[in-house]
């Protein structure tokens with residue numbers, strides 16, 4: 045069988061048989077817990093304020109739009125204002141946000157996976173990473189993945205308290221309740237430079253990424 | 264002068280000469296701004312040297328225990344409800360993909376960019392089996408229309424101009440108005456977007472590569488800027504990952520370390536726009552995502568590198584920096600290398616994948632300037648590994664007989680300094696006799712040199728002739 | 738006591754430009770050393786870089802034996818110095834006899850500008866007030882980590898050093914690469930030639946004759962470009978020989 049053949053070739057080339065139990069155990073310990081991360085300075089922050097500021101700066105540098113919202117109830121109105129006429133057709137919505145009063149803001153939302161012709165989708169991130177200026181989206185019953193990629197405008201709601209410093213922290217936050225089937229870090233609108241190395245936005249995924257940072261933790 | 268002992272290997276050289284004479288290609292190569300953007304990104308990351316050393320050490324650790332991590336990875340994929348296909352070579356990998364495609368009744372397959380897919384010739388195999396492959400990465404889509412292999416591992420269509428792309432779109436997108444303007448990158452990107460959109464929904468199979476495979480969780484990580492890989496894997500009923508066995512890392516945190524280096528080295532970004540970790544098929548309560556998850560693990564010559572220093576080649580994270588900094592690649596682009604992987608990393612990898620006989624020219628086509636090793640984010644000593652192949656080529660007598668003869672002759676002389684001195688003395692005399700105005704435009708045994716260069720003549724008798732005639736005894 | 742310095746002439750200097758070796762001898766002598774030129778042929782790069790490890794070892798042994806008795810070894814070439822300091826120890830990694838000998842030699846071997854700038858500082862005689870541009874060899878730059886030394890010495894000699902706009906990767910010489918892939922080699926040389934010429938310098942200098950032959954050879958083929966010389970010629974006082982490839 046190919047499996048044994050491949051493993052056999054690896055062992056033959058490394059001039060050994062299967063790992064000794066002690067070595068195998070060491071590898072399994074390595075699998076069970078990561079060694080201390082080598083964090084660059086750009087992933088370390090003096091305080092929440094610096095962390096939040098770095099997140100906002102790096103996210104917008106990546107081409108995303110950012111709005112600060114003081115509290116969750118204010119989210120629908122902010123989304124409506126941001127989308128303008130683009131918010132008139134029915135919007136995709138992550139069921140995780142279904143408890144907000146979208147109708148009051150004049151928006152029609154369809155909780156569930158993305159459907160064709162939805163101009164925008166509103167989803168909820170599990171974390172934001174200050175090191176890279178990305179939002180972290182985890183799949184689940186309340187957070188369909190297709191909403192992240194299909195609509196032209198992707199609106200992501202993110203608790204300011206869910207901001208973390210590093211990539212490692214972002215992955216950690218995403219898997220805090222067990223590893224989701226899919227985790228996606230998003231740092232801006234879709235783009236390509238495949239034609240003459242010219243940057244063009246809106247390649248296949250969303251043309252706009254709008255992040256609503258909810259709550260005023262850390263200023 | 265023809266027939267000189269220094270004539271180079273035929274195929275690569277012939278293709279390289281053609282590339283040098285191709286004005287459109289030369290113009291395209293002049294557009295490569297990756298090196299500059301990388302330099303800026305690395306300059307902004309003071310910890311780069313430590314991260315690079317840690318990344319190399321991480322990959323070495325994985326490679327030294329690859330059998331164990333592969334088994335753990337496979338177990339994790341299966342625990343998540345996925346299927347692992349272990350494939351010795353390109354043929355068995357293609358067979359595994361076709362098996363999955365047939366089983367799920369796919370008529371079309373969307374594809375995210377996958378160099379492993381290119382390596383095993385997946386598109387041709389799918390087509391032959393009546394399954395339509397649709398490349399969704401814009402660069403890959405362009406070269407699929409052009410029926411060409413990629414010319415760069417991260418920018419597959421970088422040899423195409425905007426006009427080339429417009430021509431391809433006009434020829435293939437027949438339902439569009441013939442006279443539409445296609446003179447801006449934005450317009451072309453938009454057209455590709457609208458053409459490809461429907462494909463995601465109808466494809467029976469979504470194929471992606473993997474930038475990293477995570478052993479602890481059985482996950483496949485992909486990075487893109489377009490989001491095409493995500494649409495491919497999220498919308499197809501079956502997600503199939505094609506990846507080399509060397510893509511493994513123990514944990515997600517280990518991928519974080521490599522992610523810090525990958526995009527910076529590739530495009531000069533801190534991180535690509537999308538980074539997705541996919542672990543198994545859709546779960547019980549999930550509203551979307553693929554219903555099945557397959558991983559096709561490919562050896563295809565990789566294990567052959569693991570027995571000596573060339574194992575370091577398997578650290579490669581396919582960032583493309585070595586291509587972007589290579590003076591040879593910079594002159595000719597990727598196609599003359601005649602393989603999926605061009606540039607320095609291809610010069611080391613291809614002999615293992617395609618066989619040394621077929622690829623014997625590649626390790627020779629380097630000035631050993633060392634820039635590739637210098638910029639490689641996982642510190643692969645690429646020139647040393649090319650020299651390793653050169654040793655093997657010489658041992659197996661795969662180098663051209665006249666090269667061997669010249670080398671043997673030279674060695675015989677070089678080991679006998681007295682004879683050597685006489686030979687140099689004679690050569691000096693001969694060259695000076697043939698020189699005009701301080702140089703030669705043709706010389707025996709120097710046909711290679713004088714094609715495109717004059718040969719500066721010796722300024723006088725050889726050093727040792729003069730030194731000895733001054734009464735010295737070396 | 739004056740240190741005894743062995744001069745590794747290098748095969749290209751021996752054949753094409755003996756002036757460089759004579760200039761190097763005078764320069765090293767001016768630092769107070771006694772220069773000796775032992776019997777030699779080549780450092781072995783052609784074998785080493787063409788897959789003949791065994792041949793390279795045979796020659797390397799010869800070089801080790803000929804040069805190990807000196808306090809220092811000086812080489813007017815970055816790539817040959819790199820061969821001795823960098824690659825000899827690797828060639829003899831598992832050789833109980835030659836391994837230690839090669840490592841000892843490597844520790845005492847220096848490229849010429851490195852020697853004159855860092856090991857035995859030299860105040861060269863003031864030369865003509867020329868504007869020069871330095872071509873850095875890849876081995877010098879990446880194997881030996883030098884580049885600054887040539888500039889220091891040129892400045893001491895009163896020359897004005899100008900820099901190329903963007904650092905060029907390579908001149909395209911590459912040892913036997915230049916005859917195996919002549920078209921590529923010439924095309925790569927073109928880029929280097931263009932950026933060197935664009936500086937408007939009066940003179941191109943470098944510390945590796947291989948690169949300089951390639952650059953001067955390409956300039957000669959294209960018909961133009963600034964004159965090209967080995968740095969030793971310039972530091973040694975007014976050069977007597979015509980520039981490389983000219984009469």
Ligand code: SF4
Pocket residue numbers: 528578579580581582583584585586608635638639640641642643
């Ligand atoms: S060899 Fe190094 S530089 Fe080249 S693609 Fe691989 S990781 Fe990048």
